[in-house]
Amino acid sequence: MTEPVPTRRNAPVLALHVPEPAYRPGDTPDFSSLVIPAAGDTPRPEPSVRAGETHPLTTALVRVLDEQGAAVGPWNPRLDPDMLRAMLRNMKVVRVFDDRMYRAQRQGKTSFYMKCTGEEAIAVAAAYALDREDMNFPTYRQQGLLIARGYPLETMMCQIYSNAADPLHGRQLPIMYSDKAHGFFSISGNLGTQFPQAVGWAMASAIKGDSRIAMGWIGEGATAEGDFHSALTFASVYQAPCILAVVNNQWAISSFSGIAGAEQATFASRAVGYGVAGLRVDGNDALAVYAAVRWAAERARSNGGPTLIEFFTYRAEGHSTSDDPTGYRPAGEEQQWPLGDPIARLKAHLVSLGEWDDERDAALDKEIDAEVRKAQKAAESQGVLPEQGFDRIGSMFEDVYAETPWHLREQREQALAEAREYLGHDIA
Amino acid sequence: MTEPVPTRRNAPVLALHVPEPAYRPGDTPDFSSLVIPAAGDTPRPEPSVRAGETHPLTTALVRVLDEQGAAVGPWNPRLDPDMLRAMLRNMKVVRVFDDRMYRAQRQGKTSFYMKCTGEEAIAVAAAYALDREDMNFPTYRQQGLLIARGYPLETMMCQIYSNAADPLHGRQLPIMYSDKAHGFFSISGNLGTQFPQAVGWAMASAIKGDSRIAMGWIGEGATAEGDFHSALTFASVYQAPCILAVVNNQWAISSFSGIAGAEQATFASRAVGYGVAGLRVDGNDALAVYAAVRWAAERARSNGGPTLIEFFTYRAEGHSTSDDPTGYRPAGEEQQWPLGDPIARLKAHLVSLGEWDDERDAALDKEIDAEVRKAQKAAESQGVLPEQGFDRIGSMFEDVYAETPWHLREQREQALAEAREYLGHDIA
Amino acid sequence: MTTRNMIQAINDAHRVVMASDPDVIVFGEDVGFFGGVFRATEGLQKAFGKTRCFDAPISEGGIVGSAIGMAAYGLKPVIEIQFADYIYPGYDQIVSELARMRYRTAGEWAMPVVIRSPYGGGIFGGQTHSQSPEALFTHIAGMKTVIPSTPYDAKGLLIAAIEDPDPVVFFEPKRIYNGPFDGHHDRPVTPWAKHPASEVPDGHYTVPLGKAAVVRAGEAVTILTYGTMVHVALAATEENGVDAEVIDLRTLVPLDIDTIVESVEKTGRCLVVQEATRTSGFGAELAALVQERCFYHLEAPVVRVAGWDTPYPHAYEWVYFPGPLRMKNALRQVLES
Amino acid sequence: MTTRNMIQAINDAHRVVMASDPDVIVFGEDVGFFGGVFRATEGLQKAFGKTRCFDAPISEGGIVGSAIGMAAYGLKPVIEIQFADYIYPGYDQIVSELARMRYRTAGEWAMPVVIRSPYGGGIFGGQTHSQSPEALFTHIAGMKTVIPSTPYDAKGLLIAAIEDPDPVVFFEPKRIYNGPFDGHHDRPVTPWAKHPASEVPDGHYTVPLGKAAVVRAGEAVTILTYGTMVHVALAATEENGVDAEVIDLRTLVPLDIDTIVESVEKTGRCLVVQEATRTSGFGAELAALVQERCFYHLEAPVVRVAGWDTPYPHAYEWVYFPGPLRMKNALRQVLES
Numbered sequence A, B: 001m002t003e004p005v006p007t008r009r010n011a012p013v014l015a016l017h018v019p020e021p022a023y024r025p026g027d028t029p030d031f032s033s034l035v036i037p038a039a040g041d042t043p044r045p046e047p048s049v050r051a052g053e054t055h056p057l058t059t060a061l062v063r064v065l066d067e068q069g070a071a072v073g074p075w076n077p078r079l080d081p082d083m084l085r086a087m088l089r090n091m092k093v094v095r096v097f098d099d100r101m102y103r104a105q106r107q108g109k110t111s112f113y114m115k116c117t118g119e120e121a122i123a124v125a126a127a128y129a130l131d132r133e134d135m136n137f138p139t140y141r142q143q144g145l146l147i148a149r150g151y152p153l154e155t156m157m158c159q160i161y162s163n164a165a166d167p168l169h170g171r172q173l174p175i176m177y178s179d180k181a182h183g184f185f186s187i188s189g190n191l192g193t194q195f196p197q198a199v200g201w202a203m204a205s206a207i208k209g210d211s212r213i214a215m216g217w218i219g220e221g222a223t224a225e226g227d228f229h230s231a232l233t234f235a236s237v238y239q240a241p242c243i244l245a246v247v248n249n250q251w252a253i254s255s256f257s258g259i260a261g262a263e264q265a266t267f268a269s270r271a272v273g274y275g276v277a278g279l280r281v282d283g284n285d286a287l288a289v290y291a292a293v294r295w296a297a298e299r300a301r302s303n304g305g306p307t308l309i310e311f312f313t314y315r316a317e318g319h320s321t322s323d324d325p326t327g328y329r330p331a332g333e334e335q336q337w338p339l340g341d342p343i344a345r346l347k348a349h350l351v352s353l354g355e356w357d358d359e360r361d362a363a364l365d366k367e368i369d370a371e372v373r374k375a376q377k378a379a380e381s382q383g384v385l386p387e388q389g390f391d392r393i394g395s396m397f398e399d400v401y402a403e404t405p406w407h408l409r410e411q412r413e414q415a416l417a418e419a420r421e422y423l424g425h426d427i428a
Numbered sequence C, D: 001m002t003t004r005n006m007i008q009a010i011n012d013a014h015r016v017v018m019a020s021d022p023d024v025i026v027f028g029e030d031v032g033f034f035g036g037v038f039r040a041t042e043g044l045q046k047a048f049g050k051t052r053c054f055d056a057p058i059s060e061g062g063i064v065g066s067a068i069g070m071a072a073y074g075l076k077p078v079i080e081i082q083f084a085d086y087i088y089p090g091y092d093q094i095v096s097e098l099a100r101m102r103y104r105t106a107g108e109w110a111m112p113v114v115i116r117s118p119y120g121g122g123i124f125g126g127q128t129h130s131q132s133p134e135a136l137f138t139h140i141a142g143m144k145t146v147i148p149s150t151p152y153d154a155k156g157l158l159i160a161a162i163e164d165p166d167p168v169v170f171f172e173p174k175r176i177y178n179g180p181f182d183g184h185h186d187r188p189v190t191p192w193a194k195h196p197a198s199e200v201p202d203g204h205y206t207v208p209l210g211k212a213a214v215v216r217a218g219e220a221v222t223i224l225t226y227g228t229m230v231h232v233a234l235a236a237t238e239e240n241g242v243d244a245e246v247i248d249l250r251t252l253v254p255l256d257i258d259t260i261v262e263s264v265e266k267t268g269r270c271l272v273v274q275e276a277t278r279t280s281g282f283g284a285e286l287a288a289l290v291q292e293r294c295f296y297h298l299e300a301p302v303v304r305v306a307g308w309d310t311p312y313p314h315a316y317e318w319v320y321f322p323g324p325l326r327m328k329n330a331l332r333q334v335l336e337s
């Protein structure tokens, strides 16, 4: 007869651990105990290094700009001042754009908006580190990619207003841009889905013997989705030429990063288990971002395989126009956040190089303000959301399929008839 | 105006890497280059250690039994001979059971069967290392858990035959056992789903201040599913009292483990990125399996958090009765596999202790053979699959819901009417 | 008796069952400290503690999967999927596991799990905050699908769902969280306070699953609907002076077939109204059932009112939404043919 | 012209398109060296190389997700989901991404992806190797759903699907891979070789998507069906001496409505036959459409033949399967009422 297996002894009482952020509304945040490696301290292996050798870097922090604004250490990409100024400019454009569109939403001109305040360095510097033909699979906080690649602000705004000039024909929520020519894949409302898509694109590029690589983007909250794992698995198995970026801004709507697993490990360290190269990077340091993406791009482009990069940053504003963060974290916590403002840090660097000064900065701000206002005026002249929805109704039934089948043709006729009745006049 | 970002330089040609096993049919397998740490070499930290300190163990191999059958090193669980004999017995029962049921399928007595040949040590030793009340969320190769916990062989066979005494009422594919009293959660046909379920059960146990833990099981192939990632994420976030086991038998039907990511990292090392404790264990060494599960159970039970364990083994037979492995790997490769037969290894250990000999072994084999035959006879007396399907038809409509709604009641009447017509006589 | 909007009624349902049953556990994205993006779980963590109501990682598959494990242990998880549009990563766990567990274990492992999720359009949520995926659940044997249309029903149905021994997907029409919506997007919004069904009793009561409500008795045509569309149907009935019998199904599976058949046999005409994409929607099942069971009473074909077979396009919210005009034309069609 | 069973026809379709279009890439679990568990991709890796046909990790979500990325690049992925019962982990990528990509990008990113998957019961596969989930796809705007019933159609439809600019889910009735099955499980199996549709031309040809086939002309009743059930319906027609018009839909979305309406207007009676779970199955859509469009021609209610609303229980394969008796009784019902 089978021996009975031992029965339960008098074990201790179990308890569920539910992670809790350090500070809640009413608390005074204090980040002084946060360990932040000094700029320049993190070593830089060659991009051709074995993945395993990068793994100490998944718990470190690649930083280039020190407290005085100097660029220091092995990751210093030594960019020329023109490029630094261009990056600064684009980061400023992003911030001004965000502010104006946020206000436009508040004025009822559209339904929704999402800022990336505090995270501008990440998308902008990445855009500079990638080649122009590389493909991005972004989330909704990489507007900096489009702006740095020269996509017209006016077109972005037309998308946000869902107006007559919206290239997406009013079909997508504001900020869900898409533009193939600018290497910017369609943003999804569904978190995480773009990550394995980026890997698939990279696999395709490798299958075809191309030289272009893909960069996938995800928030730290969304790394919990199964798609994150599919992406890392496929990237590792096929050594897909891609960069997989986690933007760890420490918040996912009201949930702090501990709910996504940050208490026990960094997001960069997820790379270890897949045998993928990993880097953890100061996301508020444009030069560190540039250097890390450049490193990973070089690695991918020489068939060295994928890299997972965590950009450590802080979501300085609410999640979106639908969110008020003072309900779940201390007001002004972003001021305490020790990695600073990426725009101020890049500006300080340029100033420290003698390549920039307050006067030029003020002039640039004015120029950008005018540029964004001009774009906004032009966009609004083509309509804002509340006026939309009764023109080009027929177009609503296009592109469901390449050819519109009978049932959609019937429905289009019905929708047009309803609209005619509603409007009291004929439409096409 | 925005500065244009740099355009693509003349980069090298990309190539897709498609993993390929070392040997295909016709090749002569040679595993001599496989690095296998000697038994006793891997250190054993305390179960209360920080997760990070276990991470070197995710690329090592916990081994206790050496080539001579001696139990050596810090992981030696020093089990008493009675327990060792009980484990040996159960492992042998598993193998004999598998052989007979495989044959029963070949004889047309059922539709399907899956063996766990070569993997017997894993489930059996785990059953001994767990407490009797701990809950398992198994795959289809942990029949050893049920057998070690004393579940009747006859009942297992009745399930396999879907006969009148099948506790699952003929509803499940053969071997998809389920039994709450034996701490064996319902096996799913869908790979991976049980992994987050195990974590949820453990979370519940912690919420209720219980002392029972859960153990989840998954094949190395199925670790690619999103559910694997959900499980690790939830286990890490809530520090769920569970053990998550990957049985790496190196094959997933025809796909070798490289297709699941084994080329770049061990499966145990997935633990690192979640900040979860990790161990890699010789799955053909019953003592190592026991010691590792015991270690992880102690850790979980004292609120020390989850452990991911990889059991390194080899699927010695085809995937199932539907599979012929000589189509994709060399015939006889399992003979070359250097970690040996778990039953032979445990027997050698008992012999080396002077607690076993060939005579007793032969007697035990005979006894087991008789026991399994007896169970089979008893099971078959209650019917085999080809005779099933026209009794208790009404039961087919039960348990879809706790109470059978009108539409299922109607369908039941219709099904019964059809059956009466088909059989030409009345039924209930 | 307290005046409550739908969110408050749902919140209260949680409080009632959590207070009486310590095995009820609430979790989901943002439901803990913050109380959910629609505030349906506001204050529950404070009232019942961090291990009774907590935030979950953004993994709908993990949320459903771990809820199944909890139910296997013996708890009653009530989980929130932030938007029905985001339920798909959890779809495998729902279809392959949750729905079939009682069956495949011959009753040994019941799954009293409730999946709450805001659904439907009308809030300019675009393609991914507007979907009505109920038909993807009504096809799944073992699942119950419940959709309330008023605060009173929301509380009573939710309590019934939590107390039900089987898994329930509970879709909350988000457009009517704050007030009934009759489809006239160009008119001022009405708050719930003006609607009698906002009188929500305190404490425990249930509205039974599987029972429809005849919300308006009538003779000319039977309107079968649920969720937001109940209010649109009622308004269209009044505005067009049609003596319709309006049936709020409340539970789609198991369906209250007797109420349906009785009504259609009386009126001889039937309109089925859903907000979801038309093809293969739950309206198709309703139309199929009605013609199967009431064929010889029908004086006209069953007419379907539905969303179009396109994604829900942001700017075309009111062209997509099956509003007053689509209702009016359908009523005319079913009455005049 | 070569005699082929369904697997061989499907294999050949791959070869034809892979030879002519270097952008066609085939991957999925076990499809590479081994050629798939049903051997549909046998020899493709050898013929076209490891980067044109390869094994994938066991991650249906990753398979669909990476295929979407490949399609975004410009390739035409043809992916295999090993069993339709295992498609759900990929469901989010299909519903939220693949189906809507052309629409949400205003046509800029087309998704010419084909998802092949064996489906349906009749092989004692139990609950998780027997499902017919087509209705979960017909409800999704942007997807096309195709189901062949013969080797000739399988090859022609698969080539058409791969060449189609939109995403197609291509369900292969696994019970008829090796021979047509008329539902008489207790009689010897017939191989395809005896069926005229096993004469499969070599080389390129297509069977257009969206076109049904009238596989038997008749006057008494129209039978709308697809997949394995086509053969069951044909057999039932003959055995019961019913002059039925049997229509093999072949494509469920977009549906060939003209062929359906023309037939039902002629016969005045209609039976819809699916193997799937009855409630909210595609048969509901067919019944709804037929009564909407042919109401005044109908002499009896549209009758549905379907699987029961339970999981597919292993031992009760032939009680579950909608076989000859269910067909006979339904024919009687539709003809005699």
Ligand SMILES: Cc1ncc(C[n+]2csc(CCOP(=O)(O)OP(=O)(O)O)c2C)c(N)n1
Pocket: A139, A141, A189, A190, A191, A218, A219, A220, A221, A222, A223, A247, A249, A250, A251, A252, A253, A315, A319, C029, C058, C082, C086, C089
């Ligand atoms: C699959 C899915 N689940 C839930 C949501 C709702 N949701 C939108 S944004 C968000 C938080 C995302 O946080 P994170 O990934 O950290 O990105 P961040 O907003 O910080 O940039 C959630 C839960 C969604 N869009 N998709």
Ligand SMILES: Cc1ncc(C[n+]2csc(CCOP(=O)(O)OP(=O)(O)O)c2C)c(N)n1
Pocket: B139, B141, B189, B190, B191, B218, B219, B220, B221, B222, B223, B247, B249, B250, B251, B252, B253, B315, B319, D029, D058, D082, D086, D089
């Ligand atoms: C979700 C899902 N996808 C695919 C399958 C088909 N399938 C059954 S077993 C198997 C291989 C599993 O390999 P592994 O996880 O290594 O377990 P092993 O069989 O080696 O024990 C596959 C692909 C499935 N059952 N479920």
Ligand SMILES: [Mg+2]
Pocket: A219, A220, A221, A247, A248, A249, A250, A251, A252, A253, A315
């Ligand atoms: Mg975030």
Ligand SMILES: [Mg+2]
Pocket: B219, B220, B221, B247, B248, B249, B250, B251, B252, B253, B315
């Ligand atoms: Mg395996």
